[in-house]
Each structure stands twice: as C-alpha cells, then as structure tokens.
Amino acid sequence: MIYKNIIRPLLFSLNPEKAHKVYELFVEYLPFVFLPFRVKSSNNLAAQKLVSGINVDNRVGLAAGFDKNAKVFHSIASFGFGYIIVGTVTLLPKEGNAKPRFRRLSQYQALVNSMGFPNDGVDKVVQRLCSYRPKLRNTALVVSISGTTVHEISECLKMVEPFCDAIELNLSSPNTKGIKVFHQKENLRELLKELNELRSKPLWVKLPSYGTAQVNGVYGDDYQKSKQLVLNLAQFSVEFGVDALTVANSRSINDSQMATGFGGLSGKILIEDTITMIKDVRNHVGDLIPLNGCGGIFDASDAERVIKAGATTVQVYSGLIYEGPTVAKNISKSIG
Ligand SMILES: Cc1cc2nc3c(=O)[nH]c(=O)nc-3n(C[C@H](O)[C@H](O)[C@H](O)COP(=O)(O)O)c2cc1C
Structure with missing residues (x-):
C-alpha cells in the first residue's frame, strides 16, 4: 500500500533512469527507509534447497539488469529474494545506447528498454561484489556476463566466478546486436567449450524470446523461425552441460520512442508468452535441466x-x- 500509493507515484513522476538513480542514492545514504520492507532471513542453511545448481531459501530471483553495477544487490536481497542476479556486466565499461532508452508503458504494466549494457566494467563490479557480498546472508548471488567475443566473455567469467554462486550467460539481449554471433552453432560451441574448461561453478544460459512483438501482442513474421532458434540454442546448451536455462529475456520490439528505434519489451504483458516458452523448452529438452522462468511474473498466481x-x-x-x-x-x- 505504501509503495503503490506513495512511493511508486513519486518514482513514476521521474523518468525511469532517474528513478533508478534515486533508488541507488537511497540505498547508499538512507538505507533505513527500506527497513519496513525487510524480510527476516531464516539463517538456517540446512533448510536451503538446491535449485538450478545453487542453494537458496526460496525460488524467487531478481532478474538481470536491475543491479547492473552491483550497487544495490545487498539491499534488494533483504526484500526476500532467494537469489539475485547482478549485471549484465562486460569486460570493459560500456556507455550503452543513446537516450531515450528506457520508458514505462504503465497502461500495460510494461517497460521498454534499449539500454545496450551500460555498465562500469568487470573490474569495478568485482570490487563492489567484494565490499557488499558479506551483507547478503543466505541469498545466493549470480552474475550475468556477456560480450561479443569468446575472449571477452571468458575473461569476464574468470574475474567474477570467485565472488558468486553461479554465472548467467546473456546471449539474448535484443539491444546488443553483436551478441547474436553466438546464435550460430559453431560460435556457441567454441564459447561453451571454453567456458566449460574454465569454470568450476554452475553456468546458466539466458535464452532470447520468440520473435519481434508489438505492444498489442501481435507478432512479426519471424515468430516461427525464432522459436526454432530458441529451441536449438536450448538443446545445444543442454548438450554442453549447462546447469540451467533462463527462459527468457525481454521481447524484441520496434519502438520509435527509443533513440535506437527498437528495444526489449518487459512486464505483465509477457506472462502468457513466458508460459508458452517454458512449456515448449521443457518439451524440447526433457525433464532434467532446471528452467528459470522470466517475463511478466508479478504475483503468486x-x-x-x-x-x-x-x-x-x-x-x-x-x-x-x-x-x-x-x-x-x-x-x-x-x-x-
Ligand atoms: C531496464 C531493463 C534492463 C535490463 N537489462 C538486462 C540485462 O542487462 N541483462 C539481462 O539478461 N536482462 C536484462 N533485462 C531483462 C530482464 O532481466 C527480464 O528478462 C525481462 O525484463 C523480463 O522480465 P520481467 O517481465 O519480469 O521484467 C532488462 C530489463 C529491463 C526492463
């Protein structure tokens, strides 16, 4: 009630990137304002369960992109998440795409972004992981990494792995064209082979959504082709022994209000598609691999x-x- 009646209208009076900055400032300088929202940690490691290769108090995770720079994960963890994903982080700092690159579609409880991985780079992120991780208690920490070359992604993995419980490989942002090189089998094979040689922690692969959508839910004619691509990527990742698949990233969308003219659609509007994709991927890859459902999940139902x-x-x-x-x-x- 306090959030929906007071805090949300205040935050929504700012543009979404500003609202996010305000939130980060509150976490840094006035953390006590979040006290009423804190969920008491069980502190009982024996009661944790192993899901998707990590030990958690519960099966609700914060999706990648909210805490790109590892500034607030310790605060969000206190809201009762079982795991938090920091990132997506890249080897070198990136400014991301031109603005405007983030807007709300409040009538659909949706968001469109074309951020393009703005982040401080892996060095800075690792420094913050070291500083804030001790405040996490039982919440598992996953870091999302990406890049456009095998070298870039492997270096990132080497640097973040000692400071987290699992890695999520983002092959699916609709806003970073270069990462699509890994949608080709040969390139993905080379990448996963290299990561498997380097890693000692669980690796998740975050898959793209099907096709390009419009806000009214109508798909472009790339739907069937991209569905096949997603299922192939899923199958191939499983063959390479990844520990879980995240289904899925935001949906590709053409949006003239983004400086780039396109973006990724997120929010309530995605829930039916998420269910369809989870069913399809589950049927395609069998029962053994854990799947993390992502897209439009707002409540228990x-x-x-x-x-x-x-x-x-x-x-x-x-x-x-x-x-x-x-x-x-x-x-x-x-x-x-
Ligand atoms: C502003 C914004 C930034 C995002 N950045 C990332 C990112 O860096 N890496 C990533 O894997 N997903 C990113 N996402 C996608 C989310 O993790 C998630 O897959 C998507 O929003 C669908 O879930 P939702 O409907 O619960 O928002 C971003 C989403 C938004 C809205």
Missing part, C-alpha cells in the same frame, strides 16, 4: 502457472517496479 508449465525457479524484474518490494515475499510464500 503468475509464478504458480510458470512453475506448473515446467519452470524450476522464477525471476522478476518489472514486478519489482510495479508491485514494489513485497513482490518476492508474496511469491515465495506460495511457491517456496
């Missing part, structure tokens, strides 16, 4: 449907913005 469709855990991004800091607690009460 969404999460239950995604789990019933075949997901092992759920991830939330837009739900945190529209529903507020109680979102993880509300969902985890139901799916555990």
Whole structure:
C-alpha cells in the first residue's frame, strides 16, 4: 500500500533512469527507509534447497539488469529474494545506447528498454561484489556476463566466478546486436567449450524470446523461425552441460520512442508468452535441466502457472517496479 500509493507515484513522476538513480542514492545514504520492507532471513542453511545448481531459501530471483553495477544487490536481497542476479556486466565499461532508452508503458504494466549494457566494467563490479557480498546472508548471488567475443566473455567469467554462486550467460539481449554471433552453432560451441574448461561453478544460459512483438501482442513474421532458434540454442546448451536455462529475456520490439528505434519489451504483458516458452523448452529438452522462468511474473498466481508449465525457479524484474518490494515475499510464500 505504501509503495503503490506513495512511493511508486513519486518514482513514476521521474523518468525511469532517474528513478533508478534515486533508488541507488537511497540505498547508499538512507538505507533505513527500506527497513519496513525487510524480510527476516531464516539463517538456517540446512533448510536451503538446491535449485538450478545453487542453494537458496526460496525460488524467487531478481532478474538481470536491475543491479547492473552491483550497487544495490545487498539491499534488494533483504526484500526476500532467494537469489539475485547482478549485471549484465562486460569486460570493459560500456556507455550503452543513446537516450531515450528506457520508458514505462504503465497502461500495460510494461517497460521498454534499449539500454545496450551500460555498465562500469568487470573490474569495478568485482570490487563492489567484494565490499557488499558479506551483507547478503543466505541469498545466493549470480552474475550475468556477456560480450561479443569468446575472449571477452571468458575473461569476464574468470574475474567474477570467485565472488558468486553461479554465472548467467546473456546471449539474448535484443539491444546488443553483436551478441547474436553466438546464435550460430559453431560460435556457441567454441564459447561453451571454453567456458566449460574454465569454470568450476554452475553456468546458466539466458535464452532470447520468440520473435519481434508489438505492444498489442501481435507478432512479426519471424515468430516461427525464432522459436526454432530458441529451441536449438536450448538443446545445444543442454548438450554442453549447462546447469540451467533462463527462459527468457525481454521481447524484441520496434519502438520509435527509443533513440535506437527498437528495444526489449518487459512486464505483465509477457506472462502468457513466458508460459508458452517454458512449456515448449521443457518439451524440447526433457525433464532434467532446471528452467528459470522470466517475463511478466508479478504475483503468486503468475509464478504458480510458470512453475506448473515446467519452470524450476522464477525471476522478476518489472514486478519489482510495479508491485514494489513485497513482490518476492508474496511469491515465495506460495511457491517456496
Ligand atoms: C531496464 C531493463 C534492463 C535490463 N537489462 C538486462 C540485462 O542487462 N541483462 C539481462 O539478461 N536482462 C536484462 N533485462 C531483462 C530482464 O532481466 C527480464 O528478462 C525481462 O525484463 C523480463 O522480465 P520481467 O517481465 O519480469 O521484467 C532488462 C530489463 C529491463 C526492463
């Protein structure tokens, strides 16, 4: 109630990037304002469960992109998430795409972004992981990494792995064209082979969504082709022994209000597609590989449907913005 009636209208009066900065400032300088939203940690490691290769108190994760630079993950963890994904981080700092690159579509409880991985680079992120990780208690920490070459991604993995519980490989941002090189089998083979040689922690692969969408839910004619691509990427990742698949990233969308003219669609509007994709991927790759459902999960009922469709855990991004800091607690009460 406090969030929806007071905090959200204030934050929504700012543009989304400014609102995010304000949030980061509050975490740094006035952290006590979040006290009412804190969920008491069980502090009982024995009660944790192993999902997608990591030990968690519950199966609700914060999706990649909210804490790109590892500035606030310790604060968000206190809202009751079972795991937090920091990043996507790249080897070198990146400014990202031109602005405007982030907007709300409040009538659909949706977001469009064309950020293009703005981040401080892996060195800075690792420094912050070291500083803030001790504040995490039982919440598992996953770092999302990406890049456009095998070298760049492997170097990133080497640097972040000692400071996290698992890595999520982002091959799917609709806003960073270069990463599509890894949608070709030969390139993905080379990348996963290299990462397998280097890693000692679980590796997740975050898959793209099907096709280009419009806000009214109509798909472009690339739907079938891109569905096949997603299923092939899933199968191939499983053959290379990855520990979980995240289904899926934001949906590609043409949007003239983004400086780039395109972006990724997130939010409530995605829930039916997420369920469809989870069912398809589950049918395609079998029962053994854990799936993290992501896209449009706002409440316990969404999460239950995604789990019933075949997901092992759920991830939330837009739900945190529209529903507020109680979102993880509300969902985890139901799916555990
Ligand atoms: C502003 C913004 C930035 C994002 N940045 C990333 C990112 O860096 N890496 C990534 O894997 N996904 C990123 N995402 C996608 C989310 O992790 C998630 O897959 C997507 O928003 C769908 O989930 P939702 O409907 O719960 O928001 C971003 C989403 C938004 C809205």
